[in-house]
Amino acid sequence: MQIPKISQDKVKKNFEIFLSQTEKKLNRGQKTDIKDFSTGLYQFSSAFGKTPDADILVKKANQFAERFTSNGNNNFAGVIYSFLLKVVKSPKIVETLAVKQLAIAKRTNDPIHIMSRTAHIRKVYQGIAPNSPEHLKWLREEVRSIRRVINHYEHATKNFQTVSHNVKPKEFYEEMLGFTLVDEGKILKKQSPKEAMPVMLEAKEIFAKLNNEKALDFINQLIKETESKLKK
Numbered sequence: 001m002q003i004p005k006i007s008q009d010k011v012k013k014n015f016e017i018f019l020s021q022t023e024k025k026l027n028r029g030q031k032t033d034i035k036d037f038s039t040g041l042y043q044f045s046s047a048f049g050k051t052p053d054a055d056i057l058v059k060k061a062n063q064f065a066e067r068f069t070s071n072g073n074n075n076f077a078g079v080i081y082s083f084l085l086k087v088v089k090s091p092k093i094v095e096t097l098a099v100k101q102l103a104i105a106k107r108t109n110d111p112i113h114i115m116s117r118t119a120h121i122r123k124v125y126q127g128i129a130p131n132s133p134e135h136l137k138w139l140r141e142e143v144r145s146i147r148r149v150i151n152h153y154e155h156a157t158k159n160f161q162t163v164s165h166n167v168k169p170k171e172f173y174e175e176m177l178g179f180t181l182v183d184e185g186k187i188l189k190k191q192s193p194k195e196a197m198p199v200m201l202e203a204k205e206i207f208a209k210l211n212n213e214k215a216l217d218f219i220n221q222l223i224k225e226t227e228s229k230l231k232k
Helices: 008-027 034-042 045-049 053-070 074-087 091-107 111-128 133-151 153-158 170-191 193-209 213-231
Strands: none
Touching: 008 034, 008 045, 008 053, 034 074, 045 053, 045 074, 053 074, 053 091, 074 091, 091 111, 111 133, 111 153, 133 153, 133 170, 170 193, 170 213, 193 213
């Protein structure tokens, strides 16, 4: 027996009904499980790979996320944006979504999500405009956001609002900072070797503290190359 396929129009209608029902429950103050909401969203994942229907679904999801935000349901809006960031392919749409979720993370004072969203935007520019001023700008934003997680680790872990991921050990974020500094240093090495040196030396200090020998070898090589550039 062949199972009939659900038409795209039906999928779009079901998607809107799902979001609308959640909105009504939230507006009525009814208990709504955010994990169930997230699970329900991901049942529509495959529909987002089909254009032009995907554009309509993204627009619809974005509208609901904005309404959730305006009604104070930031967590549910954040789940929608996180979902869209995983299923949408267009870099410019990803940037727009990440900026919106970054704003929510700042409003809810969630350092780990601030860090994640700055990383998303950095990846967009890394893909569409590598080594550009915008790429470097968001790399530096990412460095600042990782520092905040490390320097205020207890606060960051308490304010991390998520339905699926656990907070990593502090050392994980320290190593992340080291590798992000390496990425910043590699761009500066080409554009301004003098600025690159303190960035690379900080990365070296982090890798030494964490006993990451492979990363240490790599950063030492970059430092040598940068020193050679400065001598010319």
